[in-house]
Amino acid sequence: QSNISSEDADREQAKRIMYRDTKVILLFKLTDGQTHTCRLSVSKFHELRYVIASALKYMIVLEKRKCMRGL
Secondary structure (H helix, E strand, O other), X not given: OHHHHHHHHHHXXXXXXXXXXXXXXXXXXXXXXXXXXXXXXXHHHHHHXXXXXXXXXXXXXXXXXXXXXXX
């Protein structure tokens, strides 16, 4: 019983350390030749992914509307 509790605690601690210390590095290369680097935590990266996916989905919905087809 004690070993199982210890293993669970070790897993939780490892998970906390990974999310605390792990960073995602984004490298943006612009059309004008500039390069920008951004370092994000894993949680902020997932938040950014969600926001971008939501914006793209909304753009697709707007493009499908009849009033937007003529532009």
